Amino acid sequence: MRKVTGACSTSFTMSMIAIVIAASLTACNGRDDQSTGGASLGGDFTLDAASGPVSLHDFRGRLVLAYFGYTHCPDVCPTTLANVGAALDMLDEAERVKVQGLFISVDPERDTVEVVTEYARYFHPGIIGLSGTKEEVKTVARDYQVYFNKFFDQDSEADDDYKMAHADHLFLIDGNGAVVDMMSHHTKPEDIVAAVRRQLR
Amino acid sequence: MRFIVVLFLSIFVTAQTAAAGGMAEALMVSGAHVRALPPSSEVTSGYLTLTNHGDEAVEIIGATSSVAKAVEFHEMSMHDGMMKMGRMDKVVAPAHGSLEFAPGGKHLMLTGLKHPLRAGETVIIELKLSDQSTLSIDAEVRDIRHQRQQSEKEHEGGHKSSHDH
Numbered sequence: 001m002r003k004v005t006g007a008c009s010t011s012f013t014m015s016m017i018a019i020v021i022a023a024s025l026t027a028c029n030g031r032d033d034q035s036t037g038g039a040s041l042g043g044d045f046t047l048d049a050a051s052g053p054v055s056l057h058d059f060r061g062r063l064v065l066a067y068f069g070y071t072h073c074p075d076v077c078p079t080t081l082a083n084v085g086a087a088l089d090m091l092d093e094a095e096r097v098k099v100q101g102l103f104i105s106v107d108p109e110r111d112t113v114e115v116v117t118e119y120a121r122y123f124h125p126g127i128i129g130l131s132g133t134k135e136e137v138k139t140v141a142r143d144y145q146v147y148f149n150k151f152f153d154q155d156s157e158a159d160d161d162y163k164m165a166h167a168d169h170l171f172l173i174d175g176n177g178a179v180v181d182m183m184s185h186h187t188k189p190e191d192i193v194a195a196v197r198r199q200l201r
Numbered sequence: 202m203r204f205i206v207v208l209f210l211s212i213f214v215t216a217q218t219a220a221a222g223g224m225a226e227a228l229m230v231s232g233a234h235v236r237a238l239p240p241s242s243e244v245t246s247g248y249l250t251l252t253n254h255g256d257e258a259v260e261i262i263g264a265t266s267s268v269a270k271a272v273e274f275h276e277m278s279m280h281d282g283m284m285k286m287g288r289m290d291k292v293v294a295p296a297h298g299s300l301e302f303a304p305g306g307k308h309l310m311l312t313g314l315k316h317p318l319r320a321g322e323t324v325i326i327e328l329k330l331s332d333q334s335t336l337s338i339d340a341e342v343r344d345i346r347h348q349r350q351q352s353e354k355e356h357e358g359g360h361k362s363s364h365d366h
Contacts, residue, residue: 082346
């Protein structure tokens with residue numbers, strides 16, 4: 001059984017490599033479009049939160065800090081979410097009500113809405129955890145050019161013991177739903193705050 | 202007074218090299234900590250710096266902890282804008298150098314956590330070296346969240362603890 005999965009994941013990984021290579025080329029274009037005000041990166045979406053379906057347009061008029069990751073990621077995802085949480089704490093109340101954090105799972109197989117909700121809330125009550133079907137998540141991730149793929153370690157024993165390679169972008173989305181800044185897990189809380197304040201001005 | 206200092210030093214030295222001997226004696230551990238993550242998390246990461254005072258490189262070929270099913274060495278790397286976590290079979294502390302596990306770089310990945318780790322708790326991690334000696338490390342569990350909301354978070358955690366045993 002394990003052997004079959006291994007074989008599948010190998011071919012899956014191979015095909016993902018091709019997609020990733022193509023993706024890295026379009027990703028560069030995406031950044032160019034973004035800097036010239038193009039609309040190719042990002043866009044509206046609807047995913048599931050604990051409270052029910054949540055769409056980007058629900059936050060019209062507010063800023064959104066959106067990060068794509070997964071809860072089995074012990075290093076960069078918690079770092080980024082802790083930084084977002086710290087940034088939200090550093091804003092004053094009047095600013096904070098104008099900013100919504102979103103944590104979008106790229107691993108919906110393991111990250112149910114309940115799991116991702118608890119995970120996001122742990123870092124800050126102002127971060128909503130979102131998940132969906134594999135297809136839904138894939139579509140949103142593609143729109144944001146967040147490429148990800150699942151891979152297995154060679155000697156991994158269980159079918160659910162896999163890891164995800166994923167793009168590390170923290171998006172700042174303005175009140176009209178347009179991506180206005182891209183940060184990463186390296187971005188310090190004070191720099192996230194500075195990026196937010198630039199938009200609030 | 203001198204007795205107390207000696208006693209203190211001997212405790213310190215014993216703690217650092219507990220169950221050691223062999224290559225482990227050349228290593229000094231600093232900043233060892235493990236992240237407290239949401240109670241449902243099955244994985245977390247550990248960080249530390251190993252300083253090798255010896256004349257020979259020390260290979261670390263494995264790690265275990267009683268709180269986790271497995272402890273692996275991982276390294277984050279960036280390829281084409283993708284962060285990928287790669288597993289390493291062994292890591293090396295160079296002679297008269299150091300080996301750092303830090304966020305965004307190398308980390309110890311603890312998988313299959315047996316219970317949710319709480320900030321302030323101490324987790325023991327055993328490093329197995331290539332000469333079969335072991336180095337026992339006390340890693341403090343740390344909350345990585347911003348400190349300002351701490352009391353509120355603890356309050357929240359208190360509610361949750363009622364159903365995790």
